[in-house]
Amino acid sequence: MTEKMITEIKGWMQEAAVFIKTSLSTEMAVSQKSGRTDLVTNVDEETQALLIKKIKEQYPADKILAEEKGYSTIDSLAGRVWIIDPIDGTMNFVMEQENFCIMIAVFEDGIGKLGFIYDVMKDELCWGGKGIGVFLGEQKLIQPQNLGLSAGLLGMNAYMFGEDIHCAREIGHASMGVRVSGCAGIELIAMLKGNHIGYVSNLSPWDYAAGLVLLEEFNFLYSTIEGEDLSFSGREYFLAATPKAYNEIRTKFLDK
Structure with missing residues (x-):
């Protein structure tokens, strides 16, 4: 299950990244949430919808916690929970068109099992999981020094x-x-x-x-x-x- 899920998530993130990159050449709808520096775009919402659709198709019984559109609270972390940020760094996405990420985590009964952070414009995926290690693309990373x-x-x-x-x-x-x-x-x-x-x-x-x-x-x-x-x-x-x-x-x- 874990290998299958890892492969699926990587594929979903690549598909979401293509959608986001394509959207950069079109006019996007930008609105404010809590204030002028807290932005959301139609691309955030559509990227989240794309990822949620993929999860629900493969894992319909799982719970989802995500930033946009009614998914931003959850009753508990019991069972398997997917935690999604469709575009982390929306201000950067809007103003710079770089320095933003897609992030997905999979938790089971409150324990983090898998994590994926994808720097879209650098095409740099940092991923791994409990007992798996941490990878940058296909390269396994070495634990950093314990510096002060x-x-x-x-x-x-x-x-x-x-x-x-x-x-x-x-x-x-x-x-x-x-x-x-x-x-x-x-x-x-x-x-x-x-x-x-x-x-x-x-x-x-x-x-x-x-x-x-x-x-x-x-x-x-x-x-x-x-x-x-x-x-x-x-x-x-x-x-x-x-x-x-x-x-x-x-x-x-x-x-x-």
Whole structure:
């Protein structure tokens, strides 16, 4: 089942990516959700519909948690749950036409089994699962070094850094440097490659679910920024990092 599911998901993501790339040459409908910087397009909604259709055809009994169109809440993570972000980094998609991802996670009874993060314009798929390992395309990645905060770059949410939410500036200044991509998927790929030692942001479940599966395979630590378990409900201040950097951030800056 796992190999079949992996092959299916990869195919679905490729099909979704072709649809998204094709849409870049057409006029898209852009609207606001919570405000002018929280955008959704018809392409987000149509990509999600495409992926949900594929899942329902093959796994009709499974539950789905996704960003758009009435799928954004779920009663529990019991059973098998698919967690989808059709376009992670919609602002980048609209304004830059790059630096956005498709993300899919498969959880079973609250345990992450498979995670897929696809940087569409780079054609770069980071994927893996529990006991499988982490891959970039067909290349198996090696677990990154357990570097401390001062030894690595840190991905961060721009608003958190600008407004110094939860000591974000102090944490950032203690690192080798802050990087802001505006896309959780890209930040998570950077961690899995060993390019960044951590990520601090304000995320919804579909922003982090696929990444959690892969981070666990490499023994990264993650939680809410307050150190609590992630709830998979609504937005949460999110922290993930190498064990050394995570513990430094928690003890030096957040547990004062």
